[in-house]
Amino acid sequence: MNRILIACLTLTAAVSGVALLAQAPAAPQRGGGFALGASMPPGGPAPQLDKISLPPGFSIAVYATGVAGARSMALGSDGTIFVGTRAQNVYAVVDRNKDNKADEVLTVATGLTVPNGVAFRNGALYVAENNRISRYDGVLDFVKVAGGSGPAPKQTVLNGKLPDDRMHGWKYLSFGPDGLLYTQIGAPGNILDRGDPYATIIRMKPEGGDFEIFARGIRNSVGQTWHPDTKEMWFTDNGRDNLGDDQPNDELNVASKPGMHFGYPYCHQGDFLDPKFAMGHKCEEFTPPVVKLGAHVAPLGMKFYTGDQFPAEYKNNILIAEHGSWNRHKYQGARIKRVIVDADGKNPKSEIFASGWLEGDTGYLGRPNDVIIAKDGSILVSDDWAGAVYRISYKK
Numbered sequence: 418m419n420r421i422l423i424a425c426l427t428l429t430a431a432v433s434g435v436a437l438l439a440q441a442p443a444a445p446q447r448g449g450g451f452a453l454g455a456s457m458p459p460g461g462p463a464p465q466l467d468k469i470s471l472p473p474g475f476s477i478a479v480y481a482t483g484v485a486g487a488r489s490m491a492l493g494s495d496g497t498i499f500v501g502t503r504a505q506n507v508y509a510v511v512d513r514n515k516d517n518k519a520d521e522v523l524t525v526a527t528g529l530t531v532p533n534g535v536a537f538r539n540g541a542l543y544v545a546e547n548n549r550i551s552r553y554d555g556v557l558d559f560v561k562v563a564g565g566s567g568p569a570p571k572q573t574v575l576n577g578k579l580p581d582d583r584m585h586g587w588k589y590l591s592f593g594p595d596g597l598l599y600t601q602i603g604a605p606g607n608i609l610d611r612g613d614p615y616a617t618i619i620r621m622k623p624e625g626g627d628f629e630i631f632a633r634g635i636r637n638s639v640g641q642t643w644h645p646d647t648k649e650m651w652f653t654d655n656g657r658d659n660l661g662d663d664q665p666n667d668e669l670n671v672a673s674k675p676g677m678h679f680g681y682p683y684c685h686q687g688d689f690l691d692p693k694f695a696m697g698h699k700c701e702e703f704t705p706p707v708v709k710l711g712a713h714v715a716p717l718g719m720k721f722y723t724g725d726q727f728p729a730e731y732k733n734n735i736l737i738a739e740h741g742s743w744n745r746h747k748y749q750g751a752r753i754k755r756v757i758v759d760a761d762g763k764n765p766k767s768e769i770f771a772s773g774w775l776e777g778d779t780g781y782l783g784r785p786n787d788v789i790i791a792k793d794g795s796i797l798v799s800d801d802w803a804g805a806v807y808r809i810s811y812k813k
Contacts, residue, residue, distance in 0.1 A: 464803050465782045469773040471809065474728070477771070480797055480808040481510045481519035487799040487806055489589055489639075489718055490789045491535040491542070497560050498789070498806065499525065499542050500799060501535040503587055507544055509560045510806060517795070517808055523565045525556060526572070531583070533639070534590030534600055538623065542570070545588035545600050548581035549574055550625065575625030580605070580614065585637045589718070594648040598623050603637040608657045608694060610682050618652065618672070632672045634679040634703055640718040640787070644762045645733055649673045651762075653716035653737060654706075656685050662745045665689045667716050668706035669737070669756060669765070677704050708765050714750035715740035718787030718799075726794025727811045733758065735765075738785035738798060741775060751775040751784055753798065753809075771809065774800075 469477050486502035493499060498510040498519075509523045526532065526544065534545030542553040552573045559567040580586065585603025593599050597620045604616040618632045618641070631650075640653040650672040656665040665685035672679075680687065680703035682694040687705025690698070710716050719737040734757050741751035753771035758764065774783035784802035791797050795810040 462782065462803055464800070464805050464807070466807065468776070468782055469771055471771050474813060475771075475809060475811050477807055477809045478518070479805060480512075480517070481522055481806040483522050483804060484508055484510060484799070484806055485804045486801045487804060488533050488587075488786050488801050489535050490787045490797065490799050490806070491537040491590075492789050492791070493537050493542075493557060493560075494540065495557055495560070496792055497557070498797060499535045499537060499556070500806070501533045501544065503531050503533050503801070505529050505532070507532050507535060507542075509556065511560050513563070517793070517810075519806070521563065521565075523560060525559065525570060526553065530581075531587050534588035536590040536592055536598070538592050543575075543590055543598065543623075545590040547583065547586040547588070548579045549577040550579070550588075550590070550598070550600065550621075551575060552623075575623075576621065576628065587639065589639045589641055591641050592623075593620065593650065594643055596623065597621065599631065599641055599650070601635065601638045601641075603635075604681065607659060608682050608691065610694060616681050618650075629675075631675050632677050632679065634681045634683075635670075636681040640716060640737070642720050642735075644758075645721055645723055646760065647673075647762045649762060651707075651719070651721075651735065653710075653719055654679065654681075655715055656712065657682070657691070658713075658744055660692075661712075662747070663712050666706070666709035666712055667714050669708040669710055669716065669719075669735070669767075670704070670706050671762070672704075678702075679704050679706075708756055708767055710737070710739070710754065710767065711749060713742040713745040713748075714754075715742065716750075716754070717785075718789075720788045720790055720796075722790065722796070724790045724794030724796075730757075731755075733760070736770060736788045736796060738788050740784050740786055741781065747778045748775055748781075751781060753785055753788065771798075774802075 489501040491499045500508040507526045510519045511521045513520045530546045536543040542556040553570040555570045582605035588600045599620045601618045620631045621628045637655040654668040683698040684700040737754045739750035742748040751774040755770035756767045783800045786799045798807045
C-alpha cells in the first residue's frame, strides 16, 4: 500500500487527473465521473466560489484542494474526512489545527478498483469498490502522523463477490440505524432487465455476512441516508437516458420497509411507463418517488441536516448534491438542492440551496457530488470536477 501526502494541486495531482480521465468509462452515464460533460482540465479547474449563490447569511470557502476525483465522503470520529473516488485512491482530508481548512490530504489506500463508497464506524473505514467491500483498521492511527508516514491501515475484505460491471458499478456505502451496512448494485446499462441482484439496494452485516436485497427497481442510486426520527431510508436515483431532455425525472425515494420495488425498468418517476420495458406492467404496481427532482440533474449524495449551526428551519431538511447533466442540450443540476419535510418526513417540497457551478448552457465550474455534516454544524461538499471539498457555513 502506498501512502502519499498530497498538499495541493501540484504536478502530481495534474498527472493523477490525466490518469483519471484515461480510466473513465468509454460510454458516459449520469452519476459517473470525468467522462461526463465537457473536458476537464488536468488536475481539475481552480474553484470559482465567487460564482456560487447561497441564501443570506451563508458563505462558502475551500476546505481542501488536491483531492483528485473527490466523490463520496465519510466523517471520522476525530473529524478526519475520508473521501472515495472513481479512480484508484481513497483519501483522508485532515484539519490538524482546527481552522476549518485542511492541512493535509493523505492517500489511505491506492491500487483499488473504483473505490467510490466510504463509511466510518467504530474506528474503522469501510470502502466499497466495484465488486468488493473492505474494512480498513487503524486509519485513525495512520492520519495522526503528518506526512503520511503513520502505520499502514490493515485491509480486510468483507465481501469480494459482488458483480464487477463497470457501468453503474460504483457504490455508495452507509450504515443504517439497524447497524447493517448498505450499498447498491446498479443496473449495468441504461435500460435493461438483468434480474437480481442488479438494480437493487443491498445490505449485510458489518462483517460481510447475511447478504440480502433490501429494495428493487432502482436504476442507479449513489446516495442514501436515514431520517433522524422515523429511521426510514431516503435515497436518490438517476433516471434512464435517451428519452429526451425533459423526461424522465430523477428521483428522491423513501424505503420505509424491506421488499419495496421502485419501478425500474418498467416505470419511471412513478407515472411514466417505459416505452420498451413496460412489459404489461402498470405504474400503480410500484412505489413512486416522494419528489421528482428534474430530468438529468444527476442527484448523488445527500444528508438530513442534523447540525445546530444553520437556522432552526433547516433542521432535518435534506441537502442533495446534484452532479449535473451530461446528455441534455441545456445542462441542469450542478447545485445543492434543499428538500423541506415535516417532522414525520411527510409533505416534502424542494428548492435550490446553492447554485452557480453551471455557466451558460453546458459549462461546468464544478460538480457537487456528496454532502456531509461537519462536527461544527457546517456542511462539506465534495466536487470531483475540481478535485476539491468546500465548506458551507452560516453566521447571523
